[in-house]
Amino acid sequence: MARVRYGAREAAEVKAAREGSAKLPDIWSTGVVALWESDPDAVAAVLPPPLKPTGRPLVRAAISKVDLPGYPLGAGSVAVAAHHGGHDGWYPLVMPMTHERALIGGREVFGEPKKLGEVVIERDGGVVRAYLARHGIAFVEVRGAVGGELPLPPPADKIDFYFKFLPGVDGTGFDADPVLVHCTRTEKVRKLAAMSGDVLLRESAYDPVADLPVRRLVEITIGEKSTDQRGRVVERVSPQALLPYVHQRYDDALQIVDGPPEGSV
Numbered sequence: 001m002a003r004v005r006y007g008a009r010e011a012a013e014v015k016a017a018r019e020g021s022a023k024l025p026d027i028w029s030t031g032v033v034a035l036w037e038s039d040p041d042a043v044a045a046v047l048p049p050p051l052k053p054t055g056r057p058l059v060r061a062a063i064s065k066v067d068l069p070g071y072p073l074g075a076g077s078v079a080v081a082a083h084h085g086g087h088d089g090w091y092p093l094v095m096p097m098t099h100e101r102a103l104i105g106g107r108e109v110f111g112e113p114k115k116l117g118e119v120v121i122e123r124d125g126g127v128v129r130a131y132l133a134r135h136g137i138a139f140v141e142v143r144g145a146v147g148g149e150l151p152l153p154p155p156a157d158k159i160d161f162y163f164k165f166l167p168g169v170d171g172t173g174f175d176a177d178p179v180l181v182h183c184t185r186t187e188k189v190r191k192l193a194a195m196s197g198d199v200l201l202r203e204s205a206y207d208p209v210a211d212l213p214v215r216r217l218v219e220i221t222i223g224e225k226s227t228d229q230r231g232r233v234v235e236r237v238s239p240q241a242l243l244p245y246v247h248q249r250y251d252d253a254l255q256i257v258d259g260p261p262e263g264s265v
Contacts (some may be wrong), residue, residue: 024225028190029075031064032121034142034199037216042212043080047091048245050180050237051161054081054088059212061199063130065121067120074098074119076132078140078209079140082161085234087182089159090134093248094207096132110231111164111181113249128195128222132207135251144197144220155188163242164233176238183231192223206251 036059043057058081066073075097079090096117097103106112123146131141160229165178197220201210 018098026188027068028224028226029064029223030064030121030222031062032128032142032195032220033063033233034061034221035059035172036199036214036219038080038212039215046080046093046212046245046248048163048237049066049241050235051082051084051091054083056081057215058078059209059214060090061132061142061209063119063121063132063133063140063142065119071099073102075102076117076119076140077133078207078212079160080212083217084161084180085182087159089161089182091161093209094132096134099137110183110229111162111179112160112183113162115251128197128201135204135206137202137204139202139209141200141202142195142197142199142220144195146222147196150192150194150221152189152192152222152263155186158185158187159183160185162231163237163245165242165246167246173243177236177239178242179233180235180237181231183229184236185227185229187227189223189225192221195220197224 038057038059040053040057043059044053047053060077060081062077064075066075075095077095079092080088081198082091092113094121095106095112095114097106097114098117098119100116103114103116106114115134117208118131120133121128121130126146127144128146129141129143131138133139160183162181162183164181166175168175172225199214199217199220201213202208
């Protein structure tokens with residue numbers, strides 16, 4: 001019988017896939033990062049328990065093009081500073097990706113709030129325009145001029161916080177208790193320059209980052225970096241406490257109780 005591709009894979013094939021993913025070379029990206037201080041109450045309002053605000057109401061927008069061989073990827077993130085378990089880190093609210101493949105591992109394994117979107121970096125000499133867009137709206141845009149090179153920071157570990165969960169099949173709550181994930185990224189930088197410019201936030205019902213206004217622009221940089229990541233579940237969280245924030249993951253809060261389309265079989 002010809003091989004049935006939806007059938008079970010042999011143990012050797014599963015092992016080869018795991019070993020291959022463990023031997024990935026450094027993958028470099030070119031990205032623009034904007035950092036600003038926002039309204040403290042607004043930053044606190046988007047943090048689900050047990051995350052807490054840090055000493056500064058920081059928001060970070062990262063817009064990157066990733067050099068995957070034969071598979072260029074646009075990857076973005078808008079995150080707020082957060083604290084948990086003795087660690088300061090970042091809580092991403094939305095992570096636009098240009099390909100579905102980039103969504104799968106992030107959402108299903110780590111609980112990252114990834115969504116399909118546009119990620120664009122345009123450079124004309126020393127002038128840069130970078131933006132994240134979904135549903136025809138460039139909800140974050142960074143514009144500016146590239147300045148002098150900055151000293152390269154040493155490799156450093158950075159933490160992102162994610163909530164991993166599955167909405168309940170009966171349309172209420174979750175199928176199991178959600179968990180809080182600490183995702184640690186080791187970041188290496190090989191090129192870094194300052195930018196002078198501004199950050200424009202546009203109104204979007206689907207990605208309302210305009211609710212986190214730029215009170216004071218801290219910095220804009222452009223550079224080349226490589227990161228790896230590893231995650232761990234640090235605790236189970238209260239379903240009742242997390243449920244009011246679940247809409248952050250979806251364009252329409254009612255998506256979590258959606259049934260099959262009418263007339264489907």
